[in-house]
Amino acid sequence: MQFVARCAFIMLVPIGALGLNACGAEREEAAAKTEESAPQLDVIGLPNGATILAARGSPGFEIANYLASEDVSSRSFILGGSEFAPWSAKPQPEAEARLATLAQLLSAYPNAKAKIVGHTDNVGTAEENRRLSLERAQAVVELLVGRGVNKDQLEAQGMGMDQPIASNDTDAGRSQNRRISIILDRVEATD
Numbered sequence: 001m002q003f004v005a006r007c008a009f010i011m012l013v014p015i016g017a018l019g020l021n022a023c024g025a026e027r028e029e030a031a032a033k034t035e036e037s038a039p040q041l042d043v044i045g046l047p048n049g050a051t052i053l054a055a056r057g058s059p060g061f062e063i064a065n066y067l068a069s070e071d072v073s074s075r076s077f078i079l080g081g082s083e084f085a086p087w088s089a090k091p092q093p094e095a096e097a098r099l100a101t102l103a104q105l106l107s108a109y110p111n112a113k114a115k116i117v118g119h120t121d122n123v124g125t126a127e128e129n130r131r132l133s134l135e136r137a138q139a140v141v142e143l144l145v146g147r148g149v150n151k152d153q154l155e156a157q158g159m160g161m162d163q164p165i166a167s168n169d170t171d172a173g174r175s176q177n178r179r180i181s182i183i184l185d186r187v188e189a190t191d
Helices: 002-037 059-068 093-108 126-146 171-177
Strands: 041-045 051-055 075-078 112-118 154-158 180-186
Touching: 041 059, 051 059, 051 093, 059 075, 059 093, 059 180, 093 112, 093 126, 112 126, 126 154, 126 180
Parallel strands: 112 154
Antiparallel strands: 041 051, 075 180, 112 180
């Protein structure tokens, strides 16, 4: 009996080693796929000497390119949607990182003007949603000022539920509609 147990053990060791190698190869393959699918971050230098990291196509990347351009037309940007929980004027934690980047950008471009526009889903009355959307915009303005943006660069506006970007028939759509959009104007410096 001991002989059979020893033989079984001896046969399992190489099989186990193969399994470990396969797991290691699977882990390496999964890590490579994750690295490939992760957004590539660009380091963007700002005129005030600060830098930000932004993925190509992200709101931060697009805003930085607009502000650095010669384009003086107004441009509208959405920070990412799902910025607020239902009936809350406090930005969600994942939105605060995007707002921190926006604060850095606006601080680096003191001649830029930003209209911070709050939006809601369609739950509740039009008046409740208009009030809540303005509270959201004002909360974002306060957050940006708290991060060093000149309050004279900012204006808050509430749109209520009037401009949905997704269907209000689903939780996911309503979540996307609870957002902040930014309308930026580059104002030429006057010497």
